[in-house]
Amino acid sequence: MYCISCGVKLADSEKACPLCGLEVYHPKLQRTVTEGLYPAHQYPPKEVSPWGIRVLVLTVFLLPLLVVLLCDLPAHGQITWSGYVIGALILLYTAIVLPFWFKAPNPVIFVPIDFALVGVYLLYINYAVGGRWFLSFAFPITGFFALVVTAVVTLTRYVRRGRLYIYGGAAVAVGLFIPVMELLMYLTFDRVNFTYWSFYPMGAMVLFGGFLIFLAICRPAREMMERKFFI
Numbered sequence: 001m002y003c004i005s006c007g008v009k010l011a012d013s014e015k016a017c018p019l020c021g022l023e024v025y026h027p028k029l030q031r032t033v034t035e036g037l038y039p040a041h042q043y044p045p046k047e048v049s050p051w052g053i054r055v056l057v058l059t060v061f062l063l064p065l066l067v068v069l070l071c072d073l074p075a076h077g078q079i080t081w082s083g084y085v086i087g088a089l090i091l092l093y094t095a096i097v098l099p100f101w102f103k104a105p106n107p108v109i110f111v112p113i114d115f116a117l118v119g120v121y122l123l124y125i126n127y128a129v130g131g132r133w134f135l136s137f138a139f140p141i142t143g144f145f146a147l148v149v150t151a152v153v154t155l156t157r158y159v160r161r162g163r164l165y166i167y168g169g170a171a172v173a174v175g176l177f178i179p180v181m182e183l184l185m186y187l188t189f190d191r192v193n194f195t196y197w198s199f200y201p202m203g204a205m206v207l208f209g210g211f212l213i214f215l216a217i218c219r220p221a222r223e224m225m226e227r228k229f230f231i
């Protein structure tokens, strides 16, 4: 016998569907007392403590951190290669796990924090390997992308309209920055080959960004694109 409303299987003794509550009516049915097919009580699902998960995930990150530290430190008497691993683990944790500690993580806050940590990590590597590329290369590039991504995230979050302007503007800004990156690379590393390779990706990015801005301005073109690509 099945419930005519929801289709759930019913025991012969059932007078009403245990799932949807519809009365079981069948004039010729002889009810025999049998055990119901389903438990009479409903047990609410056990709530998993968010703190339990947080501590568990933190342990998953801390354990390898301790292991590499214990492998590295006694052998060399100081932190050598384990510094890179530990830095990478802290970066991963902050970028991926830490936002889940908050009910509604705000990317406007997390994006700059993540970039700042990337900057600190690069500074550490630069210092650890005795490089001279942080101030003239890593810092300006990380800083530029931190600014652009933070601006995009902030604008898309707090300005309701004009997404196309925001993405188009960001694409143009990144495109124009690529030759600056080549210049910084040239000044920092070899000072021999300035090949102008950066102008090709710059052109592509500026064209792409310009196209997005064109779509933002020109309503008929935008509507045509929407129809064509179902967006």
Ligand SMILES: [Zn+2]
Pocket: 003, 004, 005, 006, 007, 008, 017, 018, 019, 020, 021, 022
């Ligand atoms: Zn039912």
